[in-house]
Amino acid sequence: MTPARGAACGKVILLGEHAVVHGTPAIAAGIERGAEATVIPAPEGRSSLHLAGIEHLPGEAKTPLCHAFAALLATFPDLPPVRITAESRLLPGGGLGSSAALGVAIARAAATFATSTGSATSVDAAQILAAAGAWERVFHGNPSGIDTTAAALGGCFLYTRAEGASPLALRHDVWLAVGSTGTSASTKSMVESVARLFERKPEVRDHTLPAITALVRNAALALEAGDLKGLGHLLDLNQMLLAGIFVSTEDLERMCLLAREAGALGAKLTGAGGGGSLIALLDARSDDDAARAAAPVLAAWRAAGYDGQLARIS
Numbered sequence: 001m002t003p004a005r006g007a008a009c010g011k012v013i014l015l016g017e018h019a020v021v022h023g024t025p026a027i028a029a030g031i032e033r034g035a036e037a038t039v040i041p042a043p044e045g046r047s048s049l050h051l052a053g054i055e056h057l058p059g060e061a062k063t064p065l066c067h068a069f070a071a072l073l074a075t076f077p078d079l080p081p082v083r084i085t086a087e088s089r090l091l092p093g094g095g096l097g098s099s100a101a102l103g104v105a106i107a108r109a110a111a112t113f114a115t116s117t118g119s120a121t122s123v124d125a126a127q128i129l130a131a132a133g134a135w136e137r138v139f140h141g142n143p144s145g146i147d148t149t150a151a152a153l154g155g156c157f158l159y160t161r162a163e164g165a166s167p168l169a170l171r172h173d174v175w176l177a178v179g180s181t182g183t184s185a186s187t188k189s190m191v192e193s194v195a196r197l198f199e200r201k202p203e204v205r206d207h208t209l210p211a212i213t214a215l216v217r218n219a220a221l222a223l224e225a226g227d228l229k230g231l232g233h234l235l236d237l238n239q240m241l242l243a244g245i246f247v248s249t250e251d252l253e254r255m256c257l258l259a260r261e262a263g264a265l266g267a268k269l270t271g272a273g274g275g276g277s278l279i280a281l282l283d284a285r286s287d288d289d290a291a292r293a294a295a296p297v298l299a300a301w302r303a304a305g306y307d308g309q310l311a312r313i314s
C-alpha cells in the first residue's frame with residue numbers, strides 16, 4: 001500500500017498575537033516552509049509516531065509529544081494502528097508555527113489513510129482542525145487556534161476565536177524578511193505570563209486589547225488597499241504594545257531596529273515572542289523589488305549574528 005501523505009505550511013502572525021488569545025482579532029498568513037507526514041499500516045500492530053528519528057508511542061511515555069499524539073489519534077476513533085513519520089522544517093518554539101504545522105500534516109495524513117482504508121468515509125476541514133487543535137492544546141494549553149488555522153489554510157486572513165478565519169483580499173503580494181533570534185521560547189509559558197499580567201493589572205489589559213484591535217482592523221484595510229507604508233507603521237506600533245506586555249526581548253528589539261535602519265517599512269516579533277522570530281515589511285511590489293529590499297536587511301542581521309530569509313504572502 002502506498003503511504004498516505006499530509007502537508008501543512010508554517011505561519012507568520014502579521015499583527016495581533018497574544019491579544020487574539022483574549023478574544024480580539026489578529027492577522028496571520030501561511031509561509032512556504034512547513035511540515036510533512038506519511039502514514040502506513042503499523043507493522044508492529046500498535047500506533048507510533050516517528051519524529052526526527054525518535055519513536056513516540058501514544059500514552060506510554062510522559063512526554064508532551066506522546067500525549068499530543070494520543071490526543072490527535074483519539075479524534076480518529078476507528079483508525080487502525082498506524083506508523084506515522086513526520087518532519088517539520090521550522091524551528092520548534094521559533095514563532096513560525098512548527099507544532100501546528102506538524103499537527104495539521106499528521107492529521108491530514110491520518111485522514112487520507114482513514115478514507116483510503118475505509119475506516120472513515122470522508123474527513124472535512126473542520127475535523128482536521130479539531131484533530132490538530134487537540135494536538136496543539138497539549139503543547140500550548142490555551143491556544144487561540146490561529147496557528148493551526150494558518151497551517152491548514154495558508155493565504156492571509158483575519159482571525160478571531162469566535163468567528164475563525166475570514167480571508168483578506170490583498171491588493172498585491174506582500175514581502176517580508178523573516179528573521180530568527182536563534183533562541184526559542186515555550187508558547188505555553190509566554191501565553192501564561194501574559195494572562196498573569198492581565199490578571200494582576202487589569203488596566204494593562206484594558207489599554208492593550210482595544211489598542212491592538214484598532215491596529216489589526218487598520219492593518220486589514222491597509223493590506224486590502226495596498227498601503228505598505230501605513231502597514232509598516234502599524235507593525236511598529238504593535239511591536240511597542242507587545243514590548244509593553246513583556247513578550248519582546250533584547251534580540252528582538254535589536255533585530256527590529258536593524259531592519260528599520262536597513263529600509264524595512266516596519267518590524268515586529270511574530271508569534272509568542274520571548275525569542276523566536278520577527279518579521280520586517282519590505283518596500284516591494286515584485287519579486288525583484290523584494291530581493292533588492294531584503295538584501296540590506298538580511299545583511300544587517302547576518303552581520304549581527306542572526307539568520308533570516310525572504311517570504312512572500314500572497
Ligand code: MEV
Nearest residue numbers: 017018143144145271272
Ligand atoms: C502563537 O503563534 C500566537 C499566540 O497568540 C498564541 C495563540 O494565539 O494561540 C501567542
